[in-house]
Amino acid sequence: MLDYPNFKNAVAELTEIDLSSYKSQQMDRRINSLMQIWGLETYDEFLEVLKTNPQKYKEFVKKLTINVSEFFRNSERFYELWKKIMPQLLKKPQIRIWSAGCSDGAEPYSIAIVVQELGASDRVKILASDVDKIILAKAEQAVYGFNEVKSLPPDLLSKYFENRDNLYYLNDTTKGLVQFYAHNLLLDDYASDLDLIICRNVVIYFTEQAKGLLYQKFLKALSPGGYLMVGGTEPILAYRQLGFENPLTSFYRKPE
Numbered sequence: 001m002l003d004y005p006n007f008k009n010a011v012a013e014l015t016e017i018d019l020s021s022y023k024s025q026q027m028d029r030r031i032n033s034l035m036q037i038w039g040l041e042t043y044d045e046f047l048e049v050l051k052t053n054p055q056k057y058k059e060f061v062k063k064l065t066i067n068v069s070e071f072f073r074n075s076e077r078f079y080e081l082w083k084k085i086m087p088q089l090l091k092k093p094q095i096r097i098w099s100a101g102c103s104d105g106a107e108p109y110s111i112a113i114v115v116q117e118l119g120a121s122d123r124v125k126i127l128a129s130d131v132d133k134i135i136l137a138k139a140e141q142a143v144y145g146f147n148e149v150k151s152l153p154p155d156l157l158s159k160y161f162e163n164r165d166n167l168y169y170l171n172d173t174t175k176g177l178v179q180f181y182a183h184n185l186l187l188d189d190y191a192s193d194l195d196l197i198i199c200r201n202v203v204i205y206f207t208e209q210a211k212g213l214l215y216q217k218f219l220k221a222l223s224p225g226g227y228l229m230v231g232g233t234e235p236i237l238a239y240r241q242l243g244f245e246n247p248l249t250s251f252y253r254k255p256e
């Protein structure tokens, strides 16, 4: 019979999601709640369901990865990005931005909107990745409910979206500015020469050790003078030891 460590290994093989890098309490709670909901008693049964029932497999990945996102999330910080950080970065002729753990696309598309407002679309490349391929397919469709667009100022909402039947369809120009790809932050190689990495509300589920490794890899992936933007509730306490500067709340800079 499978014990929990072996179950985690089997899940890692099946989904390429390494549960041991996620905080165990939260994972255990989510796994146990699904086992209860599905009326399963052993990890063997659970694994069998994941292997044979695509619908339940999808539900499991969704539960593990939690895809909540919205346009201009944490607006105060987002406006700092727009008004302070982006103009600084755009002193370079071309810049590269990566939204890591982009979920349904609201985050990278928010950047695409800012980039257009700054008149810099032809000078910025926006990459966006997530481990969850299902949410990436949703991101590429770029159709949102009111909850996801509610923090956008009304003028930007009407400028970039078409509202039909209570859904908000992002325009094709903005969609065309973001390049999505599947990527696991815990396993895969990172892009390089990036001027801005946005990774918000992703590492909250990772262990301290996994986070430490991630920040080292982010630092390496940044160009000198480049920024890492993190979520409002996830400051990097050891930023100095890691080699970052912290000029502004939520923004960490790689020294020139």
Ligand SMILES: C[S@@+](CC[C@H](N)C(=O)[O-])C[C@H]1O[C@@H](n2cnc3c(N)ncnc32)[C@H](O)[C@@H]1O
Binding pocket: 065, 066, 067, 068, 069, 070, 073, 100, 101, 102, 103, 104, 107, 129, 130, 131, 132, 135, 183, 184, 185, 186, 199, 200, 201, 202
């Ligand atoms: C709460 S959403 C955050 C979305 C967006 N960054 C924001 O702040 O609105 C977290 C995302 O992290 C992704 N994620 C979780 N583990 C990941 C991993 N190991 N590699 C890449 N993405 C991961 C999830 O699939 C999910 O879409």
